[in-house]
Structures are given as structure tokens and as C-alpha cells.
Amino acid sequence: MHRKSAYILFLAVLGMLVIGIVMLFSTSAFAKDSHGDVYFFVKRQSVWLGVGLVVCTIAALTDYHFWARTWWIWFGLAIVALACCFVPHIGMRINGSRRWVGFAGFTFQPSELAKIATVFFLAGWFARHEKASGRFLQGFVIPLAVVSVLLALIVTEVDLGTTALIGATSFVMMFVAGTSPIILGILSMSGLAGILFVAMTMPERMGRLTAFMHPELYKEDAGLQQMQALIAWGSGGIEGLGLGNGRQKMMYLPYAHTDFIFPMIGEELGLRISLLVVFLFVVIVICGMMIALHAKDRFGLLLGTGVVSLLALQAAVNIGVTTSLLPNKGLPLPFISYGGSNLAACLFGVGLLLSIYRQGVLEPVNIKRTAMQVRTTPRI
Numbered sequence: 001m002h003r004k005s006a007y008i009l010f011l012a013v014l015g016m017l018v019i020g021i022v023m024l025f026s027t028s029a030f031a032k033d034s035h036g037d038v039y040f041f042v043k044r045q046s047v048w049l050g051v052g053l054v055v056c057t058i059a060a061l062t063d064y065h066f067w068a069r070t071w072w073i074w075f076g077l078a079i080v081a082l083a084c085c086f087v088p089h090i091g092m093r094i095n096g097s098r099r100w101v102g103f104a105g106f107t108f109q110p111s112e113l114a115k116i117a118t119v120f121f122l123a124g125w126f127a128r129h130e131k132a133s134g135r136f137l138q139g140f141v142i143p144l145a146v147v148s149v150l151l152a153l154i155v156t157e158v159d160l161g162t163t164a165l166i167g168a169t170s171f172v173m174m175f176v177a178g179t180s181p182i183i184l185g186i187l188s189m190s191g192l193a194g195i196l197f198v199a200m201t202m203p204e205r206m207g208r209l210t211a212f213m214h215p216e217l218y219k220e221d222a223g224l225q226q227m228q229a230l231i232a233w234g235s236g237g238i239e240g241l242g243l244g245n246g247r248q249k250m251m252y253l254p255y256a257h258t259d260f261i262f263p264m265i266g267e268e269l270g271l272r273i274s275l276l277v278v279f280l281f282v283v284i285v286i287c288g289m290m291i292a293l294h295a296k297d298r299f300g301l302l303l304g305t306g307v308v309s310l311l312a313l314q315a316a317v318n319i320g321v322t323t324s325l326l327p328n329k330g331l332p333l334p335f336i337s338y339g340g341s342n343l344a345a346c347l348f349g350v351g352l353l354l355s356i357y358r359q360g361v362l363e364p365v366n367i368k369r370t371a372m373q374v375r376t377t378p379r380i
Contacts, residue, residue: 030251079149081113098158121143121146125143159330240271258332265336
């Protein structure tokens, strides 16, 4: 299957992109920020799609070891970009969060760069310190301390969802690299408790948690999105109401073209297409891990694992939120939701997987015996 994994991955991503553009065309015309142009979001997303395909091609044609040598550049750029979110006239405050940077009509979400920078750093670090992966200092304290610099800036933006996503991805990569699962488990519980504590100190986030526990009592305010999403699922049923015939996008379901586009797929295209989307994500995860396991070195293995973890966890959280299985976190659905910087970052990750595939080997990498293989990872 490894020989065809890149082709299957490409087809799955292409299917996602087609579904995303079609649903954006159907839902975005009713968005309040469309400025009177029914094609406003479609045109902007198309531009970002072009940018994403360019960076995907560049990443696929570039030797992935380049990112191991230059990880510090991207890490530094991520810190600067995140800091710009708090600079007046550059950082943009929307819905109580400072997650965006705007300049000359160009809007970008720096946390997307932070996700990639985190994967670059951790993959390079554990490739360089392979024998020390099981040690407490080099295999746990130092890498976590470096990643915490980015996490501290992101959580200050009041973006708990992205903070949890990067943290979970870091733990997955550390586990694969050989960090003690007991330590990771203890810290995971502590981190979850910390996020809950921070959420409880913020009235808006506490409202989301309360609405998640009792949605019927808060269906007019904090629980509005998830309650309307459930109505969309119930209205669509198996067959769906038909493309363009959805009702929840008509100002009933806020952000129907971004974070809550998945229920719109269910309402208009039905359960079958919704399950197809879930299936395509499963295919992407399987093909991505197949590529990572056949990487020719430890850096490629960890890089591929990090990219797949980012895509899989983000998709899982979005699907969980829009089906009322998780509290509202505000994470878009990869490849489908409106959001240019997220789309470009996801396509860049796909390009990294294709680069690993191009230089891969026929036999899968044995994580415990990579020290016996030829070292091709450059020093950091």
C-alpha cells in the first residue's frame, strides 16, 4: 500500500477541497461579513487555495531535511508573528480574541505558523538527541520548555483550542520519539486541568462549558451554535435537503461557512456525504502514517507523525464540537472550512508528507532500532 499511499492521499485531499469549495459557495452568501458580494468568501478562499497549492508544491519538491536545518528561523518567525497580535493597528481583536494579524488588507493567523514551527523543532530535536529521548531532561523538560514559549503566547490570545491542539500534537510526537508515557500521561492530565481552570476564570469560556453540559438551557446564547448544528443534522437526515436548500445558514447558525460548516454538509448533502468526509480524513491519516513509517530516517518519521497528528486532531475536535460531543473550541475543519491561513498550512503539511514519500524506503521504519540505521539527519 505504501507505493500508492501518496496517490491515495492526493485524491483524498482533492476530494476534501472540492467539497469545501462547493459548500463554501452554498453557505457563504448568507454570511454577515460578505459585504454584499455573494462570492466574497469564495473568491478569497480561491486565492488562498492557489497560495496553498504553491506552498504544497514547494514543500513536496524540497528535501525535507531543509526544515531540520532551518527550524530556528521558522520558530523565531512564529514568535514574532504571535507577538504582533498584541501590537496596535497590526493585531486584530475579533470576538474577544487576538488571533489575527492584519496588514494592507491581508489577514493571517500566526498560530498556523506556530503549529508548523513546533513540528519542525520537535522532529529535529528528537532526531538529534535520539539516545537521550528517554531521559527526563533532554527527552521531556527541554523540548517542552521550548514549545511552551509558543503556547504561552497563544493562550494569551485567548485561543485555548489551538493551545490544546499544539500541546496534544507535541505529546504524540514525544511519545513516538521515546519519552516516558507515564510522564506524558501525568502532564496530560495536569494540562487538561490547567485549561479547565483557565476556562473557568473567563466568563465566555465558562459559558461554553456550561452550555455544553446543559445545551437546552442556553440555546439562545452560549449554546446557540451547537443547538442549531443539531437541528441541521436532524433536518438533513440520510438524504439531505439538497445542495443550496439548507436553512440553518440563513442567519440561524453563526459561522456556518467556517467552524460549523460540517453540520451544513449534513443538512444539505445528508449523512452519506458527511460519513464520506469522515472516511476521507481516516484515509488521510492512514496514508500519512504509512508515509511516515516508511521515511528513510528518524526526522522524517517524526515530521510525518507531527503533520498527521495536527490534521487528525484538528478534524476530530471540529467534528466533535459540531456534533455536540465536545465543548465549542473554534477550530476549523481542515481543507473544508473557510480560513485561508489554515488552508495554506494544511496544504503545506500535505507537501511535507509528499516530500517524505519521495525519499522514503520500502520497509517501514522501526522506531526502536533507528539508531542502527544510517544517520542522514543534519545537526541542528
